[in-house]
Amino acid sequence: MSIAHAIRTEKRQPAVMPAANRHPQAEADYLRGLALSKQDRWAQAADAFASAARKNPNDAVFWLNLAHAKVKLGDLDNAADAARRAAQIDPTSEVAVSIASQCLAAGNRHEETIEMLQRLDLSKVRNPSPHFALGDALAALYRYQDAIKAYLTAIGCKPDFVPAHVNLANVFERMSLHVEARECLQTAAALGDNRAAVASAMAYHAQHAGRWDLFRLDFASLQKQLAAGNGQPVPFHLLTMPSTRAQQRAAGYAYWAERCKDMVPMAPPAARDPAARMRIGYVTNDVFRHATAYLIGDLLESHDRSRFDVFLYSYGHDDQSDIRRRIIAAAGDGYVEASKLSDRELANRVRADDIDILVDLKGYTLGTRIGVFALHPARIQVNYLGYPGTMGAPCYEYIIGDRIITPLEHAADYSEKIAQLPHCYQPNDRRRPIGRRPTRAECGLPETRFVFCSFNNCYKITEPVFDRWCRLLRQVEGSVLWLYQANDQARPNLLREAQLRGIAPERIVWAPHVDLADHLGRLQLADLVLDTLPVNAHTTASDALWAGVPMVTTAGDSLVARVASSVLHAAGLAELVMPDGDAYEQLALELARDPARLRAIRERLAANRDHCPLFDSESHTRDLEALYAKMVAAWVRGEAPGHLPAAATP
DSSP, X not given: OOOOOOOOGGGOOOOOOOOSSOOHHHHHHHHHHHHHHHTTOHHHHXXXXXXXXXXXXXXXXXXXXXXXXXXHTTOHHHHHHHHHHHHHXXXXXXXXXXXXXHHHHHTTOHHHHHHHHHHSOGGGOOOHHHHHHHHHHHHHTTOHHHHHXXXXXXXXXXXXXXXXXXXXXXXXXXXXXXXHHHHHHHHHHHTTOOOHHHHHHHHHHHHHTTOHHHHHHHHHHHHHHHHTTOOOOOHHHHHTSSOOHHHHHHHHHHHHHHHHTTOOOOOOOOOXXXXXXXXXXXXXXXXXXXXXXXXXXHHHXXXXXXXXXXXXXXXXXXXXXXXXXXXXXXXXXGEEEOTTOOHHHHHHHHHHTTOSEEEESOXXXXXXXXXXXXXXOSSEEEEOSSSSSOOOOTTOOEEEEETTTSOGGGGGGOSSEEEEESSOSOOOOTTOOOOOOOOTGGGTOOSSSOEEEEOSOGGGOOHHHHHHHHHHHHHSTTOEEEEEOOOTTHHHHHHHHHHHTTOOGGGEEEEOOOOHHHHHHHHTTOSEEEOOSSSOOSHHHHHHHHTTOOEEEEOXXXXXXXXXXXXXXXXXXXXXEESSHHHHHHHHHHHHHOHHHHHHHHHHHXXXXXXXXXXXXXXXXXXXXXXXXXXXXXXXXXXXXXXXXOOOOO
């Protein structure tokens, strides 16, 4: 989750600049608009400025003040149009260019931002803001190299321009250059941006790079910032570090409040016909080769269309993948391409579609559209699957979990009401193909030695977990640890850490990225998957079980640390969930030394795989639909949302 550059347009004052040869009535309209704006009567002020602009269409000041009024009204598209008009009339107006850029960005009109800025002679502009805006637009269109150049130009104009350092870090993150990202944030901190958000981001990137020495420093800095009351960490970053559920809720609320607290929700929707089909809308930008996409394909296909109308609001990039085509086909006429819609436009579309339940599949992960949910266009709004924790925001009625990841005794630490599925909260795709099983030699693995495995992202591999893994390698002669090479920077650092623990580099085997089917095929070669904490395996857990490989885990205190436990219970392997780290390590050692016991577990997994609740997509969808029906029924009765506990299973 990147640190967003917050745009606080409410602090701007209307432009007051003299202009010659104004139409007398235009001048009167303009002055009336200024008076109305001082009274916060922004709708009337906008009308007055618009009237002035019609009478004097070549007066940049009139258009600029109209833009400001439209920003105040939340009408960012018309604000952008007015500011662009002002910038065209007076290209030297940094205020006009700045407002136009920010409004276009808020409306996801990034191509227009680039076109507008590139018409200017930016080589002569020493103000960093236009270069910064250009960098943001280029980054939004995945043009990362060009974005880097723009941000560096902004920094060249003003070396202490903190937002450029922060957003340059965001681009490096997307390029998996975590060391460089952390260095940018370190500069931001040195310039005085010592907020908790920056400290959490630095710690997060240190984890990605396997630099636990830096993580210890950054995590200590984060604790210091929190103790001093210097803001809150980025919510997703906090999930990856030792933290309490209460801390996670506070971080989520702070993130929402900074961006959305002043947004006025839409008027309540109209009453619904109880006999009508329920209308469910899913919001995500992960309709490409992404873990969420691989999880939801079968779910979307399994929805009962006689009872539910299903909409998918997608705003991510098109990678031309099979999974993207499959999901779009599953959504059918309910697919909505929302990549060029502003939050307001998307909310209006949701309201026009008369959505009963709007499901956020992103939360506070990269590409969040929290602003849409702050406007509350649907009758009921739900946090599900994409973000493994509470949103801490008042605009969600429910979080969908299960009895393991979201037990009701944790309810005080959730802003949402808990809605529990009877088995695992995680949907799965029973159509996931398993590719050819390669030989161990093809994957660089020893033919006859024990293979421990973890294909989790590198940021999940913490120092205490790695200590346990290395102890296992020392105790199981000739064994190897098979890791996913998520980024090139972590590899040498983890190898160095292994050597410090007495493990030779050749006992760490690295798996490159491959397509999902090939990945599932090679996974079959592993003997035992070792889970991580405080962030468990999520999709990687169900991938391993689908490929027939058992996994050992331990449950932590928060949702993000309990997912693998839920997955194993739903697969009928609850005995592989240990109460603490010592028991986890001991069980892994016992299984590595007892081939018959491990083989029996693998055989039971293979026999039950196609029948266990974890991979029963049809039943999972029916259970989810039953929760949706309960939510809508309570809304129709006029009841406040309440917890929806799962019934006890036999």
